[in-house]
Amino acid sequence: MVYNSKQSDPQVQLNLSSCRLKPKYFDGTMTHPYCSKRCAPTGTKSSKASSNASSTPTNTANCDVYHDSTASRHDSLQFCHIRPKYSGHNFCSRTCAQKAGSQSLSKSNGGPRGLCHAPGCQKPAHIDPDGSSAELVETICLLCRKAPKLAKSHFCSQNCRDEAEKKGPMILEVPIGHVTFKDVADQFKASWRHPNTHCPAVKQVYKILAPQAQLASYNAYRASVEARGQFVSAGRHPGNENRRWHGTRRECNLGDKGHTQFCSSQTCSLCCIVRTSFDLSSFGKGTGWGRFGRGIYTSSTSSKSNDYSRNEGCKSPLKAILLNKVVVGKGHKLTSNHETLTAPPNGCDSVLGEKGGTLNYDQ
Template sequence: MSTSSFESLNLDEFSLENPVNCSAGRRSRLVCLSRDSAHFAEVEDLFNKGWRHGKKVRPHIQGIFKILWPDSNLEPYLQYRKQVQAHVRARNEAGNEKLLFHGTNRACLLGETSRNILLCGLKECYLCSILRSSFDIKKCGTKNAFKRFGHGIYTSACSSKADDYSCNLSQDARLRTLLVNRVVVGRPYRRYRNAPNLVKPPDGFDSITGEIGWDLNYEETVCYTNDAVRPAYLVVYGHKPKNSPKPSFKTLMSTIFKTPLVS
């Protein structure tokens, strides 16, 4: 790895090797954020503002995990972002990088508690597969055959839309999860109609943005290279089941004998 690459990786806040991500001498791919942290507040705000489906009650965020990456996985993303920035000259100086949501299958209990941070090896757990090596365009369409804008990686600023694609395969799961991803949008080509045969954006553009209009009720962004997207946060949300109160003696006896007790 070149010196410049090593320095850029050290500066990246999602690097597993970054000293700021090392807690008590231990490193973990998932770091549970405290509720009073700036990153928690930022992601929570994106989630709440992005929940736009009027008929879906907005759930509570139960936890947010920061996702850390080995240098070898981060470098292609950072290099791609640098290349895009060179021609788009985005104000954020990061290739018009945005934080966008993505929902997928979870077959394990990752994130259910602050201690559930180990990735599983279940092949049907797309969440852990993505967290292990990031997105793979070759697997596009594995879950949903319909691809509105062709073969790419789909994300959205609309958290309630991404929630439609979040699915728990474990019967023990009580909460839901969404990925918040760093996406190098670059110069987006805006479309209002479906184009399922696309394999890349038009020349001079870096991504496709589906705009609200003819075929879309909520916007989405599609990238056509793996290096354009890296998961940044895992949002765990939903309503935790309340602990059932202990039955009173009267209720207990009534249940046993299946007859009501007189007050």
Template sequence: MPMIVDDFSLKHPDNRHRKRSSRILPLDSSDPMYIQVERLFSKNWRHGQKPKPIVRAVFKILSPDESLELYAIYKSQIQACNLLSRFKKGANEQLCFHGTQRSCALGDDNSQVFLCNSAECPICCIIRGSFDVSKCGSAHSFKRFGAGIYTTSCSSKADDYYSPGRSRQQHPGDLRVLLLNRVVVGKPHNRRHNAPHMNQPPSGHHSVVGLPGVDLNYEETVVYCNDAIRPAYLVVYGPQSLADQPVKVQKDSLSPPSLNQKPMTRSSSNKAHALLSALFKTPLAP
């Protein structure tokens, strides 16, 4: 029996109830990983000027063992390297967000679980074949830390890079999606200034982490090896709907009449009496 690399494998027993040919598996809202992903998304929405959305769905991304094995090998190599260098965090695997274009309705509901075949849909391309550092700059020409694969712990920053592409016309709605990825950060090289000339981290490091304060407002993590990252979850989110918001009682409706309001006159009171009596055909006490 062939070895199953980890629980993100298409062949893992826990993933057998997925739809045939599907690469994403919807998680129940009570699933511990759903809860963890939801917390990460909410906790790391740091843009105060952007209303915080809510997570509508989380899908586990499944990959072939051949792809997962390359990731596992790279992770083991970084782990061994850092043990020798006495870097205490080992492979330093982290979950980081990535925002990009979606040109289909993938994830809009539990029936939308099949990848589209459009070359203009990076979300589906990444889920199908993982990340490719050679694609860096195809959507955004500015490369803060050179040609690498960009992720961030800040969900609201990743949201800045989400684009619905043609899906807004074909599949109208307010739902948006982000990828949450497993990233082997290893020993990071921390920077506060832009370095667009870079194409790899400095010797002895395995990634570049941009720290906020000078050229950045929010953190970002960059890796330069395709096998340092694999997509793990598709996060579907959207604005708070009216049904989800608590009903706000207008204070004015519970407060006494304003002092500026004119009292009801005797004549207007008599007219109201007559009108109510006519409507209900019942005499009202004066």
């Protein structure tokens, strides 16, 4: 091994024979081009060492290409370039498989080798026994970010869920690649129905943690609607609960990358809704009227709600939109304006504006 003195860092140079498996043979006076007679082609005689050949034997590490006359050299290797692949596998051993998994994860993550994908996490990524990197980011608990979440939950345990509810109101960033991020982004794209308009890409998704008292009130109302309508027995969610979009104005950058704190403005609709949920006293302040009278408006059409989403007083290329759980219950269907309504008709829990008549999209 020699290093170039003109370089600030030493450079390793290996004096290998053509097979790159063993060092060139040194007979005491000269270095031959091959490691042995077996390696040398038939009929080829060793010649004097060239001027750039070493005049002393060189100790080397194992070669970086496996010498195999029956298989392609590079095809027989996958990662270490030292040993052939184990029969039926892509790697020679579990050790190489694990190293390859870590490096692959590092390249896709764009960060230090083998780090977790979760935002802000600097811990090594988990590697499965077979050497593959576990995509924990897809199912990671949104609070502790240490374990996979439970099915039909954003959290890994009841303890994390309880702790999250205690922290409300606040918003938790959902990592890109998480199943929740994909679920929300897919619904946004699938429900964009305005023709000749561009559906913008979803950049950030956050889980809203509501205060415990607010959650308890919502759950109690949903239970009462379910008791009247028996929607579960018809194959629906309790209370005929659905996810609906709501566009509103914001005066701050809440929701932009790194912005998770509420502003202090009492007129920032986004912060007020996230902090305390919807307030009927704010009805009509943004639009001046309501197609179906006084109420809280949502839509299954993301492009419809997008029309009501805007920034006022904040500089951002992004806009915010809310995806809400709505207890629809038994809906009263309308296809034309009814601006004098103050509540759903008796026996109904909501008003459903359906496409047709004066409506181009549902609300």
